Amino acid sequence: MTLVRVLVATALLAIATAGTVTLLQRAPRRSGTNLTGDVGPVLSLDPAQKLCEPGELLPGDTGAIKLHAVSDGTPTPALAVTISSANRTISTGTLPGGWRQGAVSIPVSRVPRTIPVATVCVSNRGSRRVSFGGSVPDANFVIELAGRPVLGRLRVEYMRPGSESWLQLLPTLAHRFSLAKSDLLRHGEAFAALLLMLLAVGLATKTMLGEDPAR
Amino acid sequence: MSGARAVTSGVGGQLHGLWGRVPKAARMCALVALANGVAWSLIVPPFQVPDENAHYAYVQQVAERGTLPRQTQPEGPLSPREDQLLSALLTFGIVGHTDNPAPDTQVQQQVIDAIVKQDFPAVGSGNALTATSNPPLYYALQAIPYKLVPGGKVLDKLAAMRLLSALMGAVTVLLVFMFLRELLPGARWAWPTGALLVAFEPLFGFISGGVNNDDLLYLTAAGVLWSVARAFRRGFTPAGGVLIGGFLGVGLISKLTLLGFVPAVALALALLTRRAWSRDRRSATRGLLWAVGLSAAPIAVYALLDHLVWGRGAIPGGVGSVAGTGLRRSSINEEFSHVWQLFLPRLWMRPQFTYSPLWSTWFEGFVGRLGWLDYGFPAWFYRAAEGVSLFVCALAVGELVRRRDALRRRAGELGVYVVALCGLCAEIGIESYRYLIANGGVFEQARYLLPLLCLYGAIVALAVRFLGPRWGPALGAVLVVLAVGHDLFAQAITISRYYA
Numbered sequence: 001m002t003l004v005r006v007l008v009a010t011a012l013l014a015i016a017t018a019g020t021v022t023l024l025q026r027a028p029r030r031s032g033t034n035l036t037g038d039v040g041p042v043l044s045l046d047p048a049q050k051l052c053e054p055g056e057l058l059p060g061d062t063g064a065i066k067l068h069a070v071s072d073g074t075p076t077p078a079l080a081v082t083i084s085s086a087n088r089t090i091s092t093g094t095l096p097g098g099w100r101q102g103a104v105s106i107p108v109s110r111v112p113r114t115i116p117v118a119t120v121c122v123s124n125r126g127s128r129r130v131s132f133g134g135s136v137p138d139a140n141f142v143i144e145l146a147g148r149p150v151l152g153r154l155r156v157e158y159m160r161p162g163s164e165s166w167l168q169l170l171p172t173l174a175h176r177f178s179l180a181k182s183d184l185l186r187h188g189e190a191f192a193a194l195l196l197m198l199l200a201v202g203l204a205t206k207t208m209l210g211e212d213p214a215r
Numbered sequence: 216m217s218g219a220r221a222v223t224s225g226v227g228g229q230l231h232g233l234w235g236r237v238p239k240a241a242r243m244c245a246l247v248a249l250a251n252g253v254a255w256s257l258i259v260p261p262f263q264v265p266d267e268n269a270h271y272a273y274v275q276q277v278a279e280r281g282t283l284p285r286q287t288q289p290e291g292p293l294s295p296r297e298d299q300l301l302s303a304l305l306t307f308g309i310v311g312h313t314d315n316p317a318p319d320t321q322v323q324q325q326v327i328d329a330i331v332k333q334d335f336p337a338v339g340s341g342n343a344l345t346a347t348s349n350p351p352l353y354y355a356l357q358a359i360p361y362k363l364v365p366g367g368k369v370l371d372k373l374a375a376m377r378l379l380s381a382l383m384g385a386v387t388v389l390l391v392f393m394f395l396r397e398l399l400p401g402a403r404w405a406w407p408t409g410a411l412l413v414a415f416e417p418l419f420g421f422i423s424g425g426v427n428n429d430d431l432l433y434l435t436a437a438g439v440l441w442s443v444a445r446a447f448r449r450g451f452t453p454a455g456g457v458l459i460g461g462f463l464g465v466g467l468i469s470k471l472t473l474l475g476f477v478p479a480v481a482l483a484l485a486l487l488t489r490r491a492w493s494r495d496r497r498s499a500t501r502g503l504l505w506a507v508g509l510s511a512a513p514i515a516v517y518a519l520l521d522h523l524v525w526g527r528g529a530i531p532g533g534v535g536s537v538a539g540t541g542l543r544r545s546s547i548n549e550e551f552s553h554v555w556q557l558f559l560p561r562l563w564m565r566p567q568f569t570y571s572p573l574w575s576t577w578f579e580g581f582v583g584r585l586g587w588l589d590y591g592f593p594a595w596f597y598r599a600a601e602g603v604s605l606f607v608c609a610l611a612v613g614e615l616v617r618r619r620d621a622l623r624r625r626a627g628e629l630g631v632y633v634v635a636l637c638g639l640c641a642e643i644g645i646e647s648y649r650y651l652i653a654n655g656g657v658f659e660q661a662r663y664l665l666p667l668l669c670l671y672g673a674i675v676a677l678a679v680r681f682l683g684p685r686w687g688p689a690l691g692a693v694l695v696v697l698a699v700g701h702d703l704f705a706q707a708i709t710i711s712r713y714y715a
């Protein structure tokens with residue numbers, strides 16, 4: 001076996017190993033977002049106040065909502081979330097006080113299917129003021145903050161339940177890959193992209209080995 | 216009918232013969248680039264390649280109305296069909312917002328399907344936003360897949376147009392290979408290394424997978440450099456003149472950025488003609504005439520048609536015609552300083568940038584700033600890439616020093632490549648300054664340097680040649696696999712950006 005063959009095999013193995021390690025990394029994964037910008041903690045809730053955001057597209061497989069939250073001081077207050085649609089409660093969840101400022105994930109009961117129009121309400125159940133990241137003012141949206149209408153929108157990230165590896169997420173990624181694409185290839189796009197990259201790597205390897213003077 | 220068939224089969228036969236004369240390794244490298252470009256076209260969501268909405272609008276204007284776009288004040292809407300789809304795709308909620316993925320629910324898909332079913336008009340105000348003032352060749356070619364795809368679905372047409380772009384990327388890599396073959400004839404194993412590094416360059420793959428007139432610019436720029444290298448090695452003949460002039464002429468009506476190559480081509484023609492003069496004056500003169508004629512004719516015809524038929528002004532989008540609000544006054548000293556600092560250390564000059572363009576714009580951009588420049592690699596990756604790049608450049612310089620006698624003999628040819636580099640940088644720098652003056656914004660992007668892909672391939676090829684036939688192929692193999700890893704990593708962060 002020539003030096004080039006050994007090096008190519010070793011380097012490709014290293015890439016495959018790195019790819020496998022990445023695929024096995026577990027972390028909380030997103031089920032969707034409400035596509036709202038986060039310009040900073042602009043929506044403040046005093047103790048016992050509630051913020052309700054209507055018109056949310058609630059993605060299926062949601063098990064938590066992630067907000068950017070900062071509190072006036074410590075301990076940070078307990079937070080409660082209620083998600084409803086057509087006057088029915090779809091999901092609820094709470095986060096005990098004492099969370100770390102920044103990205104905060106509030107677990108909710110799993111929402112199995114996508115709800116096209118939902119209202120997400122967040123309540124401050126502690127004794128300190130808390131502010132959430134979002135976009136204010138935003139003339140396109142009206143939310144309800146402590147019973148009053150406000151032109152703005154809370155940035156919400158919807159998270160899938162628990163932690164998953166990329167490998168576990170692959171079927172979901174393949175499904176997302178098929179959305180908002182051409183009808184010509186929609187359901188085979190992920191597979192086709194994978195196949196093409198394998199072809200590219202295979203052809204490149206063959207070319208390098210074919211041009212090796214020590215062959 | 217039978218005459219047309221005979222012509223078609225004759226052209227087909229010639230193309231087949233031409234393809235057969237291309238070295239097998241070059242064809243393989245082109246296929247690698249094609250597979251990679253098509254993969255990128257499938258991975259990147261529609262309209263997430265810079266200005267793809269504007270380029271699509273230009274093609275739509277050409278295909279639907281048979282005319283070129285025109286500036287409208289205020290900047291008019293695109294066709295309702297495209298605008299409605301862009302809105303349903305949440306395009307501008309995603310662009311620049313790295314936390315926002317592409318549409319990821321069936322409900323969003325249903326909204327898109329509903330928009331597509333409504334069959335909105337495919338004709339808009341005639342404005343194609345940032346693409347409006349571009350020359351038409353790329354868009355005229357893209358009108359072919361646009362028309363070939365039946366029905367009016369924007370996403371289907373865009374997918375087909377992206378395939379043509381990927382094909383242009385493949386031809387670009389083929390030309391890079393051919394350039395390296397002419398440049399370094401003694402190092403056969405170095406050619407595929409340089410070409411494959413170009414094929415797997417993520418920014419190139421990303422742009423090749425999208426609808427953007429840069430795709431034809433890269434192809435023609437590689438063609439110019441190949442034909443120049445070919446003429447220096449094989450002698451300047453009328454056929455050589457046709458190639459040089461043809462590629463430059465076609466390139467100029469693809470994107471005016473190729474004006475940056477004009478001084479280099481002028482220098483090349485002067486040197487080549489002088490060298491060929493003593494051997495065969497007639498052949499040298501004919502070569503020169505072909506080169507000049509084919510370079511100038513397309514742009515002259517384009518300018519004339521623009522003025523007389525399309526009513527767009529002779530050369531819209533040429534150097535110095537950046538539209539804007541005129542917020543600042545320009546000065547020639549400041550312009551020189553701006554162009555200099557865009558690529559080189561500041562020296563004694565007044566600072567023009569609050570960051571280092573050499574690192575942030577060019578190096579990080581080339582290694583990979585993707586999408587609408589809204590995502591890239593983690594910081595450690597750029598540092599690692601810097602180390603590898605410095606190592607490769609050091610080896611390439613070592614090879615130039617070692618072969619200094621040959622270099623001295625070929626100083627004229629080297630001068631042409633240096634002038635091409637400087638010309639392109641000056642062209643980008645001038646546009647950058649004028650854009651800054653007019654709009655107060657940043658114009659430059661790393662992809663504007665990709666017309667120099669041949670020189671990138673040459674640096675890699677020189678580096679592996681420095682190590683000789685024993686160790687050179689080994690380094691080449693390692694570099695190619697590193698490039699594969701680089702490209703796969705770029706695709707992984709793209710998937711993570713839009714789908715995770």
